[in-house]
Ligand SMILES: [Zn+2]
């Protein structure tokens with residue numbers, strides 16, 4: 001069915017349902033709800049089906065600086081973070097990396113399907129709303145242009161777009177640039193990662209005075225968020241708040 005026909009059908013079903021807003025009927029037609037990990041059709045925009053959601057571990061109580069889960073709520077950074085002088089005012093991770101969420105994130109990164117980001121929005125919106133409450137702008141960690149050309153899209157930006165739009169938070173797509181393509185960092189320790197990322201980002205003066213929500217898909221050591229936050233602060237940003245879909249421990 002072509003787009004015009006799908007839109008017509010959406011309008012008809014909205015009229016039929018009366019109370020259902022047109023926007024939501026349109027969304028259901030353009031992106032029929034399905035599980036972001038296993039593609040099972042869902043009755044509504046739940047993001048993940050019950051079976052997949054059961055494999056995911058949401059993080060609620062965590063270190064405000066590195067998002068590591070903690071047994072008790074605290075406003076002070078965890079032991080590991082106290083020694084580091086983080087450039088982020090705070091960092092929120094919605095989930096531990098793993099289970100079917102890892103599958104959904106891999107699908108988002110390696111397939112061209114934008115609807116997976118739309119599905120993930122449902123499981124992230126509440127945490128994103130909390131994390132972005134005091135921010136003026138939202139920025140996705142950018143890819144270097146060679147990587148962007150190769151992949152065709154930036155997965156962090158795909159995740160961010162619907163979240164920011166829903167909150168009415170302005171998204172700044174060109175305020176932060178990645179100047180260098182950094183080799184895979186998966187086997188490097190945090191200090192090596194930070195050294196590797198020196199000068200990897202540059203920010204424009206439009207960041208001046210702004211409280212910025214910086215989003216990435218996965219946080220491991222936090223080195224990428226740190227390097228990007230440093231560039232934004234150098235450009236005059238007043239605060240950087242991190243938001244990641246999932247965090248994972250570095251295992252070296
Ligand atoms: Zn599923």
Ligand SMILES: [Zn+2]
Pocket residue numbers: 063064065066067068077078079080081
């Ligand atoms: Zn910490």
